[in-house]
Amino acid sequence: MRTSTTRRWPVRYLWLGTLAVVATLLQPASTAAAGRSIGQAAAQAAANAIHRPQGITAGPDGALWFTNQSSDSIGRITTGGNVSNFTGSGIDGPQQITTGPDGALWFTNYDNSSIGRITTGGKVSSFTDKGISRPYGITTGPDGDLWFTNYGNNTIGRMTTSGVVTDYQKQGVNGIRGPYAIAAGPDGALWFTVNFDVNAIGRITTSGKITLYSSGALSFPDALTAGPDGALWFTNGTHAIGRITTSGKIKSFSRKGIIVSPPPDGITAGPDGALWFTNYYDDSVARMTTAGVVTRF
Numbered sequence: 001m002r003t004s005t006t007r008r009w010p011v012r013y014l015w016l017g018t019l020a021v022v023a024t025l026l027q028p029a030s031t032a033a034a035g036r037s038i039g040q041a042a043a044q045a046a047a048n049a050i051h052r053p054q055g056i057t058a059g060p061d062g063a064l065w066f067t068n069q070s071s072d073s074i075g076r077i078t079t080g081g082n083v084s085n086f087t088g089s090g091i092d093g094p095q096q097i098t099t100g101p102d103g104a105l106w107f108t109n110y111d112n113s114s115i116g117r118i119t120t121g122g123k124v125s126s127f128t129d130k131g132i133s134r135p136y137g138i139t140t141g142p143d144g145d146l147w148f149t150n151y152g153n154n155t156i157g158r159m160t161t162s163g164v165v166t167d168y169q170k171q172g173v174n175g176i177r178g179p180y181a182i183a184a185g186p187d188g189a190l191w192f193t194v195n196f197d198v199n200a201i202g203r204i205t206t207s208g209k210i211t212l213y214s215s216g217a218l219s220f221p222d223a224l225t226a227g228p229d230g231a232l233w234f235t236n237g238t239h240a241i242g243r244i245t246t247s248g249k250i251k252s253f254s255r256k257g258i259i260v261s262p263p264p265d266g267i268t269a270g271p272d273g274a275l276w277f278t279n280y281y282d283d284s285v286a287r288m289t290t291a292g293v294v295t296r297f
Helices: 012-025 038-048
Strands: 053-058 065-067 073-077 083-086 094-099 104-108 114-118 126-127 135-140 146-148 156-158 165-168 179-184 190-194 199-205 210-213 224-225 232-236 240-244 250-251 268-271 277-279 286-290 294-296
Touching: 053 104, 073 094, 083 135, 104 135, 114 135, 126 268, 146 179, 156 179, 179 224, 190 224, 232 268
Parallel strands: 053 094, 094 135, 135 179
Antiparallel strands: 053 065, 065 073, 073 083, 094 104, 104 114, 114 126, 135 146, 146 156, 156 165, 179 190, 190 199, 199 210, 224 232, 232 240, 240 250, 268 277, 277 286, 286 294
16 A cells, blocks of 8 residues: 555565575586676676566567666566666666657656656667656557656656657546556557555546546556456456456456465466466466456466
8 A cells, every 4th residue: 555655665676686686696607707706796697687677568679678676777688588787877766668659668767757768779868847757657558659657746647759748637536646557458548547545447548538437346456458358457456356348347356366465466468368467475477367267377
């Protein structure tokens, strides 16, 4: 549960970077590497380490790109497992990342309230604007612009690849409070989760019209993705996987294979027509069919 706009990071992320560095340093040295100094080994370990990874996306170069929140870097991992990191002055507390319409990767910098861009060659740039405030989620919209959540000022942001920013806000009691993840929906709109003190799933059209859907089946919804069945699927704080249709009908699935505590984290649609999600503390990945049947790996 988030009780303020200051993001509190789970302890689990603290161990990721530490274990990655330790594991690298403890690898047996080959004959060719025997002459390297400890300092060189440490530098190489840091370059290849994974530090509190947050968002991940498939890049246009056939690799996966992810954000290293604690080391202020953007990581790249090949399908063979080779990791490299990129740093730059335009990376500061990176959170989520998406492939942009221009062939580059775009990411949110939560710490300095900016939107970052990195080419597949590693060139970094960033954009600041009064309409960017503690951004978290980001995705490419059906209109070819970048859409993101402003956790800091409770708005949904839209930015062109040239850096022009527009903010959208829903006024009143049922306004946006704590927008988190965002994804392009199958209906040509953007969908996002709200989990500060109003638990809801939001929908925003490319013209800025916002609709919020609430239900007793919602409890601090987190990540979401467009599913293979024309609906949106999301991870729920009630230790369940949720589904919302484009008309706003919400259903919750809780089955064996979904870890009880803490709740599931990331979620995505798989190439097999099922939903795949992570059970971080259970060291497992799980698969759920659209009928709610869960298999844990």
